[in-house]
Amino acid sequence: MTIPNLIPSNIAPLVEHFNDYLPMDAEDIAMLIPRFVERKVKRRQFILQEGDVCQHYSFVVSGCFKIYKVDEKGGEHNIQFVTENDWATDIGSFHAEKPSELYIEAIEPGHILQIKRPDLLFLYVNNPKFDRNFRVIIENKFVELQNRLLQSFCVNATERYLTFLEQYPALSQRLPNTQIASYLGITPEFLSKIRKDLVSK
Amino acid sequence: MTIPNLIPSNIAPLVEHFNDYLPMDAEDIAMLIPRFVERKVKRRQFILQEGDVCQHYSFVVSGCFKIYKVDEKGGEHNIQFVTENDWATDIGSFHAEKPSELYIEAIEPGHILQIKRPDLLFLYVNNPKFDRNFRVIIENKFVELQNRLLQSFCVNATERYLTFLEQYPALSQRLPNTQIASYLGITPEFLSKIRKDLVSK
DNA sequence: ATTTACCCTTAATCTAAGTTAAGGTTCTTT
DNA sequence: AAAGAACCTTAACTTAGATTAAGGGTAAAT
Numbered sequence: 258m259t260i261p262n263l264i265p266s267n268i269a270p271l272v273e274h275f276n277d278y279l280p281m282d283a284e285d286i287a288m289l290i291p292r293f294v295e296r297k298v299k300r301r302q303f304i305l306q307e308g309d310v311c312q313h314y315s316f317v318v319s320g321c322f323k324i325y326k327v328d329e330k331g332g333e334h335n336i337q338f339v340t341e342n343d344w345a346t347d348i349g350s351f352h353a354e355k356p357s358e359l360y361i362e363a364i365e366p367g368h369i370l371q372i373k374r375p376d377l378l379f380l381y382v383n384n385p386k387f388d389r390n391f392r393v394i395i396e397n398k399f400v401e402l403q404n405r406l407l408q409s410f411c412v413n414a415t416e417r418y419l420t421f422l423e424q425y426p427a428l429s430q431r432l433p434n435t436q437i438a439s440y441l442g443i444t445p446e447f448l449s450k451i452r453k454d455l456v457s458k
Numbered sequence: 459m460t461i462p463n464l465i466p467s468n469i470a471p472l473v474e475h476f477n478d479y480l481p482m483d484a485e486d487i488a489m490l491i492p493r494f495v496e497r498k499v500k501r502r503q504f505i506l507q508e509g510d511v512c513q514h515y516s517f518v519v520s521g522c523f524k525i526y527k528v529d530e531k532g533g534e535h536n537i538q539f540v541t542e543n544d545w546a547t548d549i550g551s552f553h554a555e556k557p558s559e560l561y562i563e564a565i566e567p568g569h570i571l572q573i574k575r576p577d578l579l580f581l582y583v584n585n586p587k588f589d590r591n592f593r594v595i596i597e598n599k600f601v602e603l604q605n606r607l608l609q610s611f612c613v614n615a616t617e618r619y620l621t622f623l624e625q626y627p628a629l630s631q632r633l634p635n636t637q638i639a640s641y642l643g644i645t646p647e648f649l650s651k652i653r654k655d656l657v658s659k
Numbered sequence: 660a661t662t663t664a665c666c667c668t669t670a671a672t673c674t675a676a677g678t679t680a681a682g683g684t685t686c687t688t689t
Numbered sequence: 690a691a692a693g694a695a696c697c698t699t700a701a702c703t704t705a706g707a708t709t710a711a712g713g714g715t716a717a718a719t
Binding site for chain 2: 705706707708709
């Protein structure tokens with residue numbers, strides 16, 4: 258661990274995360290520490306609700322969150338799960354400062370670090386490393402999202418489920434099947450059928 | 459127009475594009491000019507094929523391109539159309555230098571400006587403005603892609619078509635319905651039915 | 660000028676996934 | 690410890706959209 262021990266322990270995972278992209282020196286770290294706020298989140302607690310402007314980029318230190326949309330008929334559609342060392346936000350709402358169509362909700366109790374828009378803009382303007390880091394972070398998110406779109410277009414529900422198991426083996430243990438079904442774009446009943454058919458080869 | 463007239467006219471749209479994000483001075487422009495290569499593209503010509511590593515970020519000066527994936531059964535699925543002043547690339551393949559799963563093909567004859575990976579990395583390392591610009595470009599692309607995913611999850615084919623007409627009125631004139639159907643994730647036959655039903659209220 | 664290739668539509672049949680309903684099970688909260 | 694949620698499964702029925710097939714239209718290449 259290359260991080261000086263003057264860093265509050267609860268910020269360490271975030272500093273390590275940025276370090277994975279571009280080495281952070283003491284000055285960089287000093288710049289980000291006061292701008293992130295720690296927050297504990299209970300199970301089922303929202304960090305974003307439809308109609309609200311998304312005010313934060315939230316870095317997940319622990320816990321598991323779902324980002325989802327509710328359709329006209331009240332059905333929930335998970336677009337992304339966010340766990341340790343990943344970011345939860347509605348980028349569109351955050352940057353355009355427009356009401357979000359999405360919910361971000363804790364599936365498990367957790368622990369996050371949040372930065373507000375003006376503070377993130379401050380980092381962008383005063384330290385180009387943050388432009389770089391977030392460029393790369395968003396490039397990776399873009400690729401993930403594009404693969405998800407390709408899957409949903411090109412393969413059937415059974416193959417989407419198998420890909421999910423392969424890609425996120427830990428999540429498949431951690432989440433109830435109702436949430437996985439919503440992520441795959443199918444009903445829990447149909448997922449149940451797929452699982453049964455898979456077991457009997 | 460704030461661009462000095464020493465700029466080759468064929469690069470001007472690109473400089474203007476960057477200017478929309480962050481003002482480019484003479485030095486910035488001098489840095490990018492030698493790194494972009496102009497290329498004419500015929501109808502049906504590929505700028506990326508499945509199995510090849512995506513070597514370029516391609517800025518479209520004129521023309522219309524489709525980015526699509528071919529499924530196991532040979533079906534084509536358009537994931538994005540790219541027209542004037544937009545970028546065509548497979549970000550995942552480009553950055554990981556891995557074979558692409560996608561095709562990028564000209565629907566119309568066109569005219570593009572291409573930059574290779576080492577040249578783009580040079581810009582990133584030597585001028586933080588490019589990290590910023592591409593961060594914002596990719597943020598916008600991410601939002602576009604996320605909206606597409608939400609649409610495909612939450613609404614039926616008729617509403618997806620209406621949204622497409624609203625969002626890209628010019629494209630709906632410019633493209634054959636077969637291409638639009640592929641973008642919407644339906645067959646041309648079903649799009650034809652939707653159009654008929656819409657006309658008869 | 661005409662063939663070729665692509666494009667649009669209609670309609671009948673087919674299928675993957677949704678819906679509803681019901682019973683049993685396992686977490687969570689009191 | 691009990692009650693209440695939430696979760697998982699099975700099964701019968703329904704539906705959105707796919708598939709197939711066929712006819713006619715239009716642009717473009719020889």
